[in-house]
Amino acid sequence: MNEYIPSPSRWVAEQVSLYEGSGGNDGTTLKDLPVIIVTNRGWRTGAIRKTPLMRVADGDKYVLVASQGGSPKHPLWYHNLKANPKVEIQDKREVHSMVVREVTNSVEKKRLWNIAVEAYPPYQEYQEKTDRVIPVFIAETNKHIKKTL
Numbered sequence: 001m002n003e004y005i006p007s008p009s010r011w012v013a014e015q016v017s018l019y020e021g022s023g024g025n026d027g028t029t030l031k032d033l034p035v036i037i038v039t040n041r042g043w044r045t046g047a048i049r050k051t052p053l054m055r056v057a058d059g060d061k062y063v064l065v066a067s068q069g070g071s072p073k074h075p076l077w078y079h080n081l082k083a084n085p086k087v088e089i090q091d092k093r094e095v096h097s098m099v100v101r102e103v104t105n106s107v108e109k110k111r112l113w114n115i116a117v118e119a120y121p122p123y124q125e126y127q128e129k130t131d132r133v134i135p136v137f138i139a140e141t142n143k144h145i146k147k148t149l
């Protein structure tokens with residue numbers, strides 16, 4: 001299925017629409033901090049999903065934080081990325097084909113978590129308000145991927 005299904009959350013769907021519709025010129029921030037759009041595939045539906053996340057950079061890689069405001073459950077996109085790690089990431093006017101992996105090594109995770117909290121301090125509050133350990137992915141360019149999504 002190649003159909004794009006917008007988020008049922010209206011403010012999220014509107015951010016995606018503004019971001020993409022303006023070619024990455026508008027709608028690129030949340031609380032004045034930069035946002036990326038992660039295009040992923042629904043693991044159940046196979047549909048295209050577009051998930052705005054805070055832009056957290058580690059060199060030319062991106063750190064994706066499945067915080068969902070500190071809610072008790074992982075966001076659904078977490079499961080999509082575990083099932084299909086190929087994504088496209090739009091960072092303002094640039095679109096990158098990337099592959100993600102969940103960071104499980106505790107040393108690597110701590111380093112990336114610190115970078116994430118520096119970029120977006122509320123992540124720390126989100127972790128404190130939930131019992132789950134907030135997952136972190138790292139997204140890297142995969143030059144071997146000819147076609148994604």
Ligand code: F42
Nearest residue numbers: 007015042043044045052053054066067068075076077079
């Ligand atoms: N969320 C974060 O977790 N971290 C961030 O840094 C973040 C930043 C951010 C910035 C701007 C903005 O507009 C939103 C931001 N969000 C951030 C919110 C984020 O974009 C997501 O909306 C949020 O994390 C919730 O993710 P979700 O995947 O649970 O989205 C819900 C609302 C959703 O789209 N649900 C769909 C639905 O129909 O209910 C299903 C989506 C889906 O992927 N379905 C799968 C499928 O197969 O199609 C099945 C999934 C399953 O396991 O059943």
